[in-house]
Amino acid sequence: MSTRSKTVPSRGARRSARPRSRRGLGAFGAMIILLLTLPAPLRPQSPDLDEVLSRYPAAEAMRLEAFITQQRWDGFPTELLLEHTAEGAVKGVRADRLLAALEEYAERIDRAHRILGERATITSLEATADVLGRGVPEDVVRTVAAVNPRDDHLTASMVALGDLVAAGVPPDQAENLLLDAATRRQDNDDVLGLPARVRHWIRQGYQPTDAAAEVKRTMDFPRQPDGVMDRYNRPRQDPPF
Amino acid sequence: MHEDVQRYLDGELTIEELPDQLRGKAAAWEALLDDVRMTAASGAPAWLEPRVLKAVEVASVPAWRRGVRWLMQPRTIRVAPAPAFAALAVLALAIALPWTVGPSASPGDDTVYVQLFLEAPSASSVAIAGDFNSWAPLELEDMDGDGVWSARLAVSPGVYEYMFVLDGSRWVTDPHAERYSDDGFGNRNAVLAILPEGSRT
Numbered sequence: 537m538s539t540r541s542k543t544v545p546s547r548g549a550r551r552s553a554r555p556r557s558r559r560g561l562g563a564f565g566a567m568i569i570l571l572l573t574l575p576a577p578l579r580p581q582s583p584d585l586d587e588v589l590s591r592y593p594a595a596e597a598m599r600l601e602a603f604i605t606q607q608r609w610d611g612f613p614t615e616l617l618l619e620h621t622a623e624g625a626v627k628g629v630r631a632d633r634l635l636a637a638l639e640e641y642a643e644r645i646d647r648a649h650r651i652l653g654e655r656a657t658i659t660s661l662e663a664t665a666d667v668l669g670r671g672v673p674e675d676v677v678r679t680v681a682a683v684n685p686r687d688d689h690l691t692a693s694m695v696a697l698g699d700l701v702a703a704g705v706p707p708d709q710a711e712n713l714l715l716d717a718a719t720r721r722q723d724n725d726d727v728l729g730l731p732a733r734v735r736h737w738i739r740q741g742y743q744p745t746d747a748a749a750e751v752k753r754t755m756d757f758p759r760q761p762d763g764v765m766d767r768y769n770r771p772r773q774d775p776p777f
Numbered sequence: 778m779h780e781d782v783q784r785y786l787d788g789e790l791t792i793e794e795l796p797d798q799l800r801g802k803a804a805a806w807e808a809l810l811d812d813v814r815m816t817a818a819s820g821a822p823a824w825l826e827p828r829v830l831k832a833v834e835v836a837s838v839p840a841w842r843r844g845v846r847w848l849m850q851p852r853t854i855r856v857a858p859a860p861a862f863a864a865l866a867v868l869a870l871a872i873a874l875p876w877t878v879g880p881s882a883s884p885g886d887d888t889v890y891v892q893l894f895l896e897a898p899s900a901s902s903v904a905i906a907g908d909f910n911s912w913a914p915l916e917l918e919d920m921d922g923d924g925v926w927s928a929r930l931a932v933s934p935g936v937y938e939y940m941f942v943l944d945g946s947r948w949v950t951d952p953h954a955e956r957y958s959d960d961g962f963g964n965r966n967a968v969l970a971i972l973p974e975g976s977r978t
Contacts, residue, residue: 582911583911583912583913619908619911619912620961622911622912623906623908623912623938623960623962624961624962625912626906626912626913626914627912627940627948627960627962627964628946629962633962634962637961637962640961641961659935659936662936663936666958669958669959669961688934688972688973691936691970691972692970692972695936695956695968695970698956698958699956702956702957723974724972724973724974725972725974728970728972731956732955
């Protein structure tokens with residue numbers, strides 16, 4: 537008994553010591569695992585064409601591949617076509633419909649490429665092709681592109697242009713709004729925020745043209761001390777009708 | 778040395794066998810050899826060796842070479858696992874943080890974290906697919922089981938289109954997106970525009 541009574545505390549002491557060191561090791565291990573599992577940035581990546589086309593029967597896959605290969609041989613930047621193919625395939629779009637969509641998309645990208653010329657990047661091409669797909673006239677796109685020499689400004693302006701037109705603002709009025717923003721050297725966030733400001737006034741009962749005019753009229757409003765533009769607290773609150 | 782003296786010292790002759798004129802020389806040599814034997818047996822004084830070695834070392838090996846020798850000499854280092862893990866973790870943090878979330882990140886490090894969510898209480902799985910991941914669906918999580926599925930994505934600046942996929946087959950547009958785009962297949966993609974900050978110059 538006496539031996540047992542001496543042994544038990546001794547074991548207890550060892551037990552209390554071991555878990556502490558194991559907890560310490562576990563914490564360090566967890567820290568390292570956390571570091572290893574920090575998410576890597578997702579960047580646009582070209583999908584594997586063979587893998588994408590494996591979703592289709594061989595004959596249809598060959599037609600799709602032939603179209604993309606032909607575009608590549610013609611010097612066409614095919615990254616966007618590959619992405620669109622992957623999108624259609626994963627969404628279960630039929631091959632003939634996918635091919636028609638690719639042909640239409642390629643035509644829009646080609647038009648965007650001709651407008652942007654040498655300065656075209658994948659991102660600006662995609663944004664410009666999207667604007668053209670919304671029916672914005674090429675001269676409007678060309679004018680907006682001309683006043684935005686930097687690629688990120690160009691992309692922001694194209695995204696905003698597409699959104700403004702989608703909100704119901706006529707293309708030429710949207711163009712004027714964006715020219716005004718460029719003249720006032722508004723940054724990307726402000727330009728990307730223009731459609732939200734227009735939609736705000738539309739929700740208040742304004743017609744899209746009046747909403748865009750209101751946004752343009754208040755574009756010079758001073759920023760708040762925290763740097764946020766006072767977008768919605770405007771002196772005139774009644775719809776102009 | 779005379780040959781007979783040498784033979785005496787070698788033990789081949791006794792002192793009596795030596796001629797009288799050589800006996801004095803033989804005795805002198807024997808005394809000298811006894812002194813040498815005694816010196817060898819007692820050894821050098823304790824202070825002599827380190828002093829000689831120190832003088833030789835300082836005189837012949839410059840400091841930089843001794844430093845290199847110290848660095849190149851194999852050594853055994855004993856480290857307990859816990860401090861080793863701690864040092865590794867600190868090192869990994871020092872390497873990883875400036876490239877992910879550090880405020881002093883390099884100009885090329887423009888990663889933005891985006892939280893996307895979808896209310897889908899009846900779904901058994903929700904994924905997100907977009908041109909940021911080649912339209913390969915990435916599973917969202919509903920940790921607390923309240924039907925709100927979310928994902929935190931690290932993306933680089935760009936304009937991305939995406940949709941949610943419910944139960945592996947039903948494509949749903951994000952109702953919370955700021956902007957949308959026709960996908961060309963009869964659906965609407967949500968558009969996520971992340972562009973670098975900075976005013977026009």
